[in-house]
Amino acid sequence: MIDAVNSYIEILPYNSFYLGDVLGTLRQVYKYNFIDSEDLKTMRHLIKKASAIHEFKGKYDQVSVNRIQSKIIPERSIEE
Numbered sequence: 001m002i003d004a005v006n007s008y009i010e011i012l013p014y015n016s017f018y019l020g021d022v023l024g025t026l027r028q029v030y031k032y033n034f035i036d037s038e039d040l041k042t043m044r045h046l047i048k049k050a051s052a053i054h055e056f057k058g059k060y061d062q063v064s065v066n067r068i069q070s071k072i073i074p075e076r077s078i079e080e
Contacts, residue, residue, distance in 0.1 A: 002042050009050050014058035023050040031074040044073050 005022070012019040029035070030043045048068040052060040055068065 002039070002046070005046060006049070009046065009053065012053070014053050014056075019050060019054060023047065023054070026050065027074050031077050034078065047073055 005026070009019065009022060012022070026043060026047050030040070030047065035043065045065070048065050049060070051068045051072050052065045056064045
């Protein structure tokens with residue numbers, strides 16, 4: 001499923017409603033769902049990647065993903 005989300009993020013236009021919707025959903029899932037530590041790491045990367053695609057107008061690479069500040073990642077609302 002995570003690979004499907006990753007692929008979907010990559011094909012979306014940088015300023016589309018759908019990219020914003022995916023980003024909002026990823027942030028909600030990250031904040032409220034029970035997720036193992038490996039998936040949390042992947043979710044953080046997907047959130048930063050979606051943000052980088054929007055921020056850098058679709059021209060992104062790993063460097064631009066790393067330039068996205070970690071404050072974009074929501075604080076978890078559940079205890080692990």
